[in-house]
Amino acid sequence: MKTGDVAIRVRDVSHQFGEPGEAQFVQALQHTSLDITRGELLCLIGPSGCGKSTLLNMIGGLLTPTTGTVEVGGKPVRAPLPRDIAFVFQENALFPWCTIIENVKLGMVFQGVPKAEQEPRARKALEAVGLKDFMGHYPAQLSGGMRQRAALARALSLETGTLLMDEPFGALDEQTRMILGEDLSVLLSTTEKTIVFVTHSLGEAVFLADRVAVFSARPGRIKEIIEVDEPHPRKPSFVTTEKFSRLRNTLYELLHEEIRKAIEQAATASPHP
């Protein structure tokens, strides 16, 4: 569902923690530039510590880049833009003291949606993710998969142009991930949102994305961008095709040495106190 123009423009962005020469200095992301088209789903994949989440947070305004600029929908990003960008986090970011529907409505309260619109929008979003019967439940009463559906509903109800997802299914088991991935593909095919999706899973990246940006080990940079030319919504049978395997293998070859490097980096770091 690509509509051509550039929705997110990342120019020469990099990020470091601390000052060069200090013990705690880390170059999280090397100079990176990226253009993301409106309506496309771009996956960021790479080994631990490669900077993909850092890049996502910078696109969303949660982190300020050390160098470079980010523009979303033509607007420069220096702080969160709640009207334009919505997040889905990996950790359970649903407020445990609110029911599911209260959680979704609270997002709209923060964004500034008029009170009368909140209830119908919340209901619509929760129905779209399949949680129609659980609106009055508390997050603790739901399974991990259902909680992430609710988190997705909260993000969708904000009706932003961009959706940023940071390993949303990372804490779930593989079977739940499969189902949620299929449902997500169906859901997103009906919207025109621009989506940036961080994941560790090769299969998930190929299944969901229009393009996959492969990161190197730290200090991270985009090693290569793979195209997945397949119509949306992706059918479950896509996973069994030869094209899928080929793409997945390409990702594997690109990533494998980076993953090894990342593990060696972690091993030479100081042990836990």
Add this chain to the structure above:
Amino acid sequence: MTDAAQLKRALIRHPGLSRLAVIAALLLLWEIAARWWIDPTFLSPPSRIVASLGDLFNTKGIPAALQITAWELAVAFAISVVVGLVVGLAVGLSRFSNRSLMPIILLLYGTPQITILPLFILYFGIGPPSKIAFGVTHGIFPIIVTIVAGVQNIKPILMTAAHSMGASRWQIFRWVIFPHMIPTFFAGMRLGMTGVLLGVLLAELYVSTAGIGYFTQLFTQAFDPTKLLGLVSVLAAMAIALNEIVRRAEVHFGRWRTD
């Protein structure tokens, strides 16, 4: 970097320094208030208190009173630990004992023991035995409760693992339960020490003919804030030292804990 900026950076890097600065500021405030703002009948500045400490220790009966208090604390603590450990293990290791006796123990733990302090004096007299007894009743319950909880909290998987390797009941106790219990035991001792301190000091302040309670009353009635604050400070220092010793022991013996 200017001196002021360097100082600021040092304070930010080391919260400990800031803490000392706060304590110093409070002492300074106390000093100023006591010297110029508040009637000297009621409050003494820290400088005078420190200066008069020598005098305090030379006062007849004070060193003896401190010794008696220390003695009461030691005995009460020892009894609490021994009895608390035995009862705690007995109740914790047997599921039946736990179920039947624990509610009684918790009920006793929860009652305001201060209301029966006069009874203790009635029964044990006004000398050290009543102070020790009252200290024991305060110190024993946290130890029992802690040890019971510690025994209950041993992860069943550890017991299963030992059992699967053929360990006998005694071996499981010696090599799984006992070592597991050591940090818990020290945690219990820390709480027990707090309880013993409270119990003994309460009893001392209530009635005492030669102990510190006698002197706190004496100094209060004589409106001598200097000596009173001095004595209280010495006792507070003693309490802090005792607490710190038990706390360090707990940290040292609990090194393998992940929680």
Add this chain to the structure above:
Amino acid sequence: MSARQDRRDKIASRAVQIGFVVALIGLWYFGTAYWGISRILLPNPVNVWHELKDVIGSGEFLPDLRVTLTELAVAFAISCTAGVTLGYLISRSPYLIKVFEPLLAGFYSVPIILFLPLYVLFFGLGPGSKIALGTTISFFPIVLNTIAGFGYVEKIFITAARSMGASDFQMFRYVLLPAALPVMLTGLRIGFTVALLSILGSETIASLEGLGHRIVHLAEAMETARMFAYIAFAVVIAATLNSIVSSLERRAKRR
């Protein structure tokens, strides 16, 4: 353990508990009625019961109870306000937390009852010294728990709210406050319990009125039966207050 064995165990443990209480009361009764334990040291339970009925029926307990409860209310009100306010302010900065939390925790570890003679010197034997001590002691669990509640809200909640555009006030009202509430309420409950204990304690040690004092007065007058009655009364009052506060805490923590 099978369900049947479990039920048998439950009945057996209940039996042990009831047996314990019955044995205790039984020993008490027989000890004083037939085995010659001095009535002055240990009054007969029947006498204690009569005295208790008299105390309650005649309303003799009212002035002392009023004093104790007033001291408790004032002390708790002050420590609540001061503790929550200060705790919230400190929690706003991780640096302030690092500086003040250990200081407050360290101060709390000193047996604050030691301050009682100082307060008596300053405020006299009246309610003032009791309120001062009650406030001082209950301040610490309240402020420490408030710092813990507000200062350690899980970062993901703050990030998520920020990403959705929450204002500072919205952040406080919809995220910080509900997140901090359970821990804070525990602190308030502990503060209440500790205030009550320290007020009863200071009334016992140095006071002219209040429940604690009444018990001491009766002990000195060797009216042990009536003293026992008052002790029972005080214990029941304390237990009632504590369970009310506990259930309030549970109710507010419902989620």
